[in-house]
Amino acid sequence: MDWNDFYASRMSRVVASDIRERMKLLAQKDIIHLGGGLPDPAIFPYRAFADASAAILADPVRARTALQYAASEGHAPLREWLVGYMGSIGVPCGIDNILILNGSQQGFDFVGKLLISPGDRVMVEMPSFIGALRAFDIYEPTYVPVPEPGAPRPAEGAKFAYVGPDYRNPTGTTLTRAERLELLDMAAAFDMPILEDGCYEKLRYEGAFIPSVLALDVERSGGIDASRVLYTGTLSKTIAPSLRVGWICGPAPVIRKLTLIKQASDLATSALNQMIALDVVKAHLDTAVATACDVYRERRDSMLAALDEFMPAGVAWTRPGGGLYIWVTLPPQIDGDELARRAIADHNVSTISGSAFYPVDPRRNTLRLSFSMIPSEQAREGIRRLGLTLDEMLKAG
Amino acid sequence: MDWNDFYASRMSRVVASDIRERMKLLAQKDIIHLGGGLPDPAIFPYRAFADASAAILADPVRARTALQYAASEGHAPLREWLVGYMGSIGVPCGIDNILILNGSQQGFDFVGKLLISPGDRVMVEMPSFIGALRAFDIYEPTYVPVPEPGAPRPAEGAKFAYVGPDYRNPTGTTLTRAERLELLDMAAAFDMPILEDGCYEKLRYEGAFIPSVLALDVERSGGIDASRVLYTGTLSKTIAPSLRVGWICGPAPVIRKLTLIKQASDLATSALNQMIALDVVKAHLDTAVATACDVYRERRDSMLAALDEFMPAGVAWTRPGGGLYIWVTLPPQIDGDELARRAIADHNVSTISGSAFYPVDPRRNTLRLSFSMIPSEQAREGIRRLGLTLDEMLKAG
Numbered sequence: 001m002d003w004n005d006f007y008a009s010r011m012s013r014v015v016a017s018d019i020r021e022r023m024k025l026l027a028q029k030d031i032i033h034l035g036g037g038l039p040d041p042a043i044f045p046y047r048a049f050a051d052a053s054a055a056i057l058a059d060p061v062r063a064r065t066a067l068q069y070a071a072s073e074g075h076a077p078l079r080e081w082l083v084g085y086m087g088s089i090g091v092p093c094g095i096d097n098i099l100i101l102n103g104s105q106q107g108f109d110f111v112g113k114l115l116i117s118p119g120d121r122v123m124v125e126m127p128s129f130i131g132a133l134r135a136f137d138i139y140e141p142t143y144v145p146v147p148e149p150g151a152p153r154p155a156e157g158a159k160f161a162y163v164g165p166d167y168r169n170p171t172g173t174t175l176t177r178a179e180r181l182e183l184l185d186m187a188a189a190f191d192m193p194i195l196e197d198g199c200y201e202k203l204r205y206e207g208a209f210i211p212s213v214l215a216l217d218v219e220r221s222g223g224i225d226a227s228r229v230l231y232t233g234t235l236s237k238t239i240a241p242s243l244r245v246g247w248i249c250g251p252a253p254v255i256r257k258l259t260l261i262k263q264a265s266d267l268a269t270s271a272l273n274q275m276i277a278l279d280v281v282k283a284h285l286d287t288a289v290a291t292a293c294d295v296y297r298e299r300r301d302s303m304l305a306a307l308d309e310f311m312p313a314g315v316a317w318t319r320p321g322g323g324l325y326i327w328v329t330l331p332p333q334i335d336g337d338e339l340a341r342r343a344i345a346d347h348n349v350s351t352i353s354g355s356a357f358y359p360v361d362p363r364r365n366t367l368r369l370s371f372s373m374i375p376s377e378q379a380r381e382g383i384r385r386l387g388l389t390l391d392e393m394l395k396a397g
Numbered sequence: 398m399d400w401n402d403f404y405a406s407r408m409s410r411v412v413a414s415d416i417r418e419r420m421k422l423l424a425q426k427d428i429i430h431l432g433g434g435l436p437d438p439a440i441f442p443y444r445a446f447a448d449a450s451a452a453i454l455a456d457p458v459r460a461r462t463a464l465q466y467a468a469s470e471g472h473a474p475l476r477e478w479l480v481g482y483m484g485s486i487g488v489p490c491g492i493d494n495i496l497i498l499n500g501s502q503q504g505f506d507f508v509g510k511l512l513i514s515p516g517d518r519v520m521v522e523m524p525s526f527i528g529a530l531r532a533f534d535i536y537e538p539t540y541v542p543v544p545e546p547g548a549p550r551p552a553e554g555a556k557f558a559y560v561g562p563d564y565r566n567p568t569g570t571t572l573t574r575a576e577r578l579e580l581l582d583m584a585a586a587f588d589m590p591i592l593e594d595g596c597y598e599k600l601r602y603e604g605a606f607i608p609s610v611l612a613l614d615v616e617r618s619g620g621i622d623a624s625r626v627l628y629t630g631t632l633s634k635t636i637a638p639s640l641r642v643g644w645i646c647g648p649a650p651v652i653r654k655l656t657l658i659k660q661a662s663d664l665a666t667s668a669l670n671q672m673i674a675l676d677v678v679k680a681h682l683d684t685a686v687a688t689a690c691d692v693y694r695e696r697r698d699s700m701l702a703a704l705d706e707f708m709p710a711g712v713a714w715t716r717p718g719g720g721l722y723i724w725v726t727l728p729p730q731i732d733g734d735e736l737a738r739r740a741i742a743d744h745n746v747s748t749i750s751g752s753a754f755y756p757v758d759p760r761r762n763t764l765r766l767s768f769s770m771i772p773s774e775q776a777r778e779g780i781r782r783l784g785l786t787l788d789e790m791l792k793a794g
Contacts, residue, residue: 001625003651006556006590008536010512014657049464050454057447064438067446067637102499106534106663113535117405134661139405140511159403193403228398240464242668254400258420260411264531264660266503272446279578317601 049176074100090215127357157190461625471497554587564720
């Protein structure tokens with residue numbers, strides 16, 4: 001039987017991610033990885049995990065809850081805690097505005113399921129987060145760009161706009177408050193929902209707090225149930241990815257629809273993981289955020305210093321105030337794919353070409369660097385090698 | 398903004414499950430629940446969970462793996478273990494034939510994504526497992542019945558057939574070896590894939606082992622990579638639901654496609670949960686299965702005895718050799734929905750009407766009972782009350 005004859009049409013868009021495939025090939029070699037982007041396991045709160053799971057499993061009542069099916073909506077005490085958390089970042093809401101997800105990635109899949117019919121236009125930043133694009137792809141949208149801040153408004157809207165306002169993957173750039181308001185003006189003009197990816201919200205290394213797009217919209221619209229924004233959050237960047245605990249926050253009727261999707265997709269997120277998550281965030285979120293910010297701020301600074309030292313003229317890069325990524329714009333004649341290939345082959349340094357982050361019309365002279373896992377000496381050596389590769393390409397013409 | 402204007406067309410099929418909504422309403426009252434179907438938390442291996450999580454989190458190397466992103470394919474040592482498990486039930490395979498899922502429910506969503514284009518015919522047993530129907534619904538199929546064992550083959554095939562050959566939810570019935578081979582003959586005649594739901598495979602209370610449809614097809618086709626069958630398995634019924642660890646086993650090229658779907662849908666299943674699952678199954682699967690079978694066999698027997706004692710003439714029911722469910726066929730003039738409503742209102746006993754389990758043409762004189770959570774005295778009292786309700790309806794005409 002040839003299974004290829006049976007695949008649904010949506011599968012034509014589902015192809016292996018170049019990044020993940022490349023990471024797998026490189027996993028065993030002695031290479032400096034500037035492409036990665038995983039949180040550093042050195043800062044995970046191991047002790048807090050061990051304490052939480054031991055306490056939960058030692059208590060007969062909590063243990064029964066922890067090992068049984070959870071409600072599709074999520075573990076109510078965790079949702080209550082998230083109500084407080086969202087309130088603390090300017091989003092007054094209630095438990096019916098929160099659905100627990102297996103990480104925020106699941107939110108992209110669910111919003112795709114909820115909103116995208118084949119051929120629908122979806123507005124995304126270009127470049128944008130690959131994980132969200134891969135989730136949307138399955139529902140067969142057409143992609144159009146979110147206008148750059150300050151650029152004229154496009155003639156047409158879209159089914160919805162997906163945005164990462166805080167230090168987004170892959171560029172590390174942030175929208176100012178005025179730019180967020182401008183985005184909301186555009187969404188209102190087109191009567192269009194916004195999906196806001198809040199995953200780097202807490203990884204802020206300097207500068208003042210900027211309210212989320214959801215917070216600003218709740219202020220305007222008079223309450224979360226009247227909002228046009230859905231916000232996804234995650235504990236993967238602040239606590240640990242393997243919890244697979246994220247959430248989506250938005251108008252209660254939309255959360256109810258998404259809960260039905262959750263039920264149909266995988267019934268519920270693990271109760272054990274949700275209970276561990278709750279114990280850990282209650283005791284340790286502030287400390288974990290402070291530690292993550294200290295470690296990543298220093299790594300960002302080392303990588304930026306190395307870029308200043310080793311990049312030839314004609315190269316530009318972002319100076320992110322948070323998050324895990326730096327976006328590099330190469331001289332126009334340099335192809336990022338080719339640079340990435342040569343860097344690994346000739347100088348044992350891996351990077352990710354920027355072209356993969358564009359759903360259409362890739363700018364090929366771009367690279368994404370991540371500093372999350374790179375101590376300062378390695379960053380200096382890695383960027384030195386990258387500069388060397390680039391010099392060689394520029395000399396070769 | 399009216400979000401209703403934005404939902405994709407597939408959402409028209411996504412409606413609240415009557416069962417789950419009803420269960421929620423009933424959660425707080427003093428009622429005998431014969432409808433449920435959850436595994437009994439009294440038999441979960443709490444000690445094994447506590448030992449496994451403590452050991453994993455106390456070991457610095459394992460703890461790093463446990464809290465970091467897992468591979469989308471799943472934790473390799475768990476996949477290796479599952480290769481051995483599948484071998485033990487007659488399916489020789491390799492690690493590339495196994496993808497880890499968040500419970501087998503996620504497999505139904507993924508196979509829907511992979512195979513169903515809107516309007517495709519999907520063959521399901523009628524009645525069938527509601528969770529699978531809700532997962533498929535999102536991809537907008539048309540349902541046609543799997544022929545009853547021994548019935549003539551239909552004129553046309555379908556995109557695929559979904560079957561639960563072991564004590565399936567909701568009927569508790571099982572396909573004999575000959576019936577499984579007949580199913581494979583039909584699938585071959587239509588050149589059609591089969592999705593086999595293996596979730597009750599280990600909950601066998603008597604009788605000889607019958608090879609899975611996948612095992613029989615691997616024998617015929619000469620190897621798993623040439624098979625037309627995808628098999629979903631779960632630890633929810635034998636170990637504990639809250640692990641959210643299931644798997645799908647099938648031809649490697651199909652597993653690769655499903656892995657891309659996994660990546661796009663939620664990146665990966667929790668590494669911590671997969672590692673706990675592995676430690677627990679290695680040490681305790683045989684004991685856990687034996688305990689579950691002893692407890693549930695006794696409960697099945699009590700409920701069957703109570704049905705013998707209290708059901709009026711004209712009522713028939715299945716005598717399942719495993720699983721968690723008994724299917725009741727009422728006299729033709731009795732509506733299961735009405736019986737369920739009266740039983741709860743007049744006699745404080747909850748059941749699930751069978752009509753919900755038919756994607757089309759419901760047989761309304763049916764009920765699903767579950768014995769998984771019901772000790773024998775409660776079963777006797779619950780069934781007595783159900784018989785009373787039914788007597789009243791029969792008398793009223």
